[in-house]
Amino acid sequence: MEKELLFITVIGEDKKGIVAKISTLLYECDINIEDINQRIMDRYFVMTMLVDMKESKYPLEKVREEIEKIGDALQLKIQIQHENIFKMMHRV
């Protein structure tokens, strides 16, 4: 079965519990984490997670809503975007 890959991007100040909170949510939704990376860029803490939503129990809109709640609670900017947008923009 083909994967449905999306990137979750977290931008902001590094703090405890970011990975824990997001990965708990993803586990509850039945979304698999394929890869995690983090870096300090332009003074920001940046973490990206590549996730597979193929078996997700919830539609993307609902997952986005929940992720945004975590972002608000931790005062971080969190984005979830299908991987195609990155392929289009960064690969010729």
Place this chain on the structure above:
Amino acid sequence: MSISVEEVFETASMILNQNLDIRTTTLGINLKDCIDNDFHKFTDNVYDKIKKNAQRLVQAAEKLESKYGIPIINKRISVTPVSLIMETHCTREKYVSMAKTLDRAAADSDIDFIGGFGALVHKGLTRSDKVLIESLPDVLAATEHICSFLNVGTNVAGMNLDAVNMIGSMLKETASRTKDAVGCAKFVVFANAPEDNPFMAGAYHGIGEPDMSLNIGVSGPGVVRSVVEKNRNCDLTQLSEIIKRTVFKITRCGELIGRELSQMLNIPFGIVDISLAPTTAKGDSVADIIKAFGIEAVGAHGTALAIALLMDAVKKGGAMASGNVGGLSGTFIPISEDSGMIEAVKCGALNLAKLEAMTAVCSVGMDMFAIPGDTPAETINAIIADELAIGIINNKTTAVRVIPVPGKKAGQSVNFGGLLGEAPVMEVNPYSSSDFLNRGGRMPAPVTSMRN
């Protein structure tokens, strides 16, 4: 193929911090098949065709916004130039009634603007075209969502001065009948108007287009400004290269959304218009890009070079990113919709003469600028004729969206609010050219049009 953290961060921050968005998805709809001898049947057909398809557009665009986390700001409709479909119904009353139908269809399907209430009159006026122009003050006063256009010149037909001469008085009447003259913000006059332009007020569904087509307008002045600011010391060749690379990425977003949306709707993908379109949001300004080049204020000597460089780089980056580049594709330099342009007028750096010169190298023309309400109609016509002559001779699109604000003098300001922004009232040249314009007729096509 793995995507690096840096690449993901770059895309995410373009959207989160630099106002990257898809500015508009505009669905072009042919209305010729709606024509009926019975006018009520005709308007019903128009309403049904627009509403059905507009609703599908809005729903599909919202799905893609969620999938890609990129805002799609406007969902719009453009239609067959209305003067064409009204040939057998051309009375002022019926024109107003058709406008109200289109307005209602837009409102009922969450569409903010519907474009195409206009005519192609570059070679001459039909009876229907004349009635349409005469009805415009009524139409723009009676509707909220209707945008109107006229194409009065092309580089192969020359310029129809008789049509230009009808516009000044029409605009003054429209200004007097709409709050803060805002009706004039919904009318644009063109030379060489593209048939697939997705941006308002000039969008229309051209006569060479299929039954429906989907056109995308990307944007991103904030993204370009941000990379220019990070590269303060590079030379012009490097600067152009940096802008090209950035615009490539922006355009790819538009291409992606266009491809998927057209697939979801089963409607042919028309074009991506790669124009940099400013908004009044902080940082989302074309003027700020020019300033980041190293120019103190827009209008200073050097501004035309800066815009020429920017335009060219935008086109080169966009052309590589999409096989469907079209519409206006360049850089818009409206006054009221760009906080940096407003500032430049207010501080005296930018006047109408320099704005006109800048339009010789930008993609469109003199856009969203206010002039004193007591400006003679003939002077408005002359402003339009000058600007369009630039387009006709230089084989490019030019346009004018001018707002004569009743009761206001140069130096005062008018606030339209929202997307349309705030316009400082600009001084016009007090000398008259009315004897010249009153000669009327048609400016012949330039010799450069003889290419066969």
